[in-house]
Amino acid sequence: MRAGSKLAVLGLALAACWLALSGHYEPLFLFLGLVSVAFCLYIARRMRLIDHEGVPARLSLSALRQLPWLIGEIGKANIAVARRIVDPALPVAPRLFETAASQKSDIGQATYANWITLTPGTVSVDLDPGTIRVHALSAGDAAGVQTGEMDRRVSDAEKRS
Numbered sequence: 001m002r003a004g005s006k007l008a009v010l011g012l013a014l015a016a017c018w019l020a021l022s023g024h025y026e027p028l029f030l031f032l033g034l035v036s037v038a039f040c041l042y043i044a045r046r047m048r049l050i051d052h053e054g055v056p057a058r059l060s061l062s063a064l065r066q067l068p069w070l071i072g073e074i075g076k077a078n079i080a081v082a083r084r085i086v087d088p089a090l091p092v093a094p095r096l097f098e099t100a101a102s103q104k105s106d107i108g109q110a111t112y113a114n115w116i117t118l119t120p121g122t123v124s125v126d127l128d129p130g131t132i133r134v135h136a137l138s139a140g141d142a143a144g145v146q147t148g149e150m151d152r153r154v155s156d157a158e159k160r161s
Contacts, residue, residue, distance in 0.1 A: 006050045011041050062157035063111060069153065070115060077120040077144070081137065093138050096125070099145050101132050108158040115150055 018033045019025075044050055084090045099116075103109045113124035113132050121141035126133035136142035 007041060007045060010044065010050065011037055014040055062160040063154070065160075066153045066157055070118070073119055073144075073150070077122075077141070080140065081120040084137070091138055094135065095139070095142055096133065096135050097142055097146070098131050098133050100148075100151065101127070101130055102151055102155050103158050105158060108154060111157075112151060112154040115154060116145055119144070119150075 014037045015033070018037060022029060022033060024030075084092055101109045101112050103112055109127060109129070109132070113127050116122050116124045116132065116134055119141075121137040122145055123135045124132050125135050134142070134145055136145065
């Protein structure tokens with residue numbers, strides 16, 4: 001992907017986010033949004049941030065295919081954490097452990113670490129090449145990460161990109 005098309009993809013993504021988050025479609029607000037997006041693109045270009053990691057459009061599209069699974073995992077984890085809060089008899093045994101990250105790129109490993117953090121009951125606390133240190137609320141939460149399913153799915157999205 002050339003720099004011009006990366007700039008266009010970033011511009012479209014920023015404009016879509018601005019439209020979705022602002023909720024204002026009056027001409028003045030649309031103009032101000034356009035100016036904001038143009039300014040952000042100018043700054044990103046001037047800082048030379050328009051590269052394969054600054055605009056990971058291909059990884060994003062591949063990761064979108066995994067979104068239903070991720071939402072399901074987040075939902076299941078939310079219910080498990082809520083049950084622990086409501087029922088004090090359920091075990092809370094915090095633990096810190098390391099898990100392998102098989103992704104080849106920095107953006108792939110960062111995506112995996114973010115997915116772990118999105119899942120309630122687990123937080124990525126450190127990322128080294130090939131390894132992520134994770135804090136888990138319980139043994140069950142730790143086991144969910146250690147199965148490797150999420151790692152495999154992020155790696156598959158990375159390979160398709």
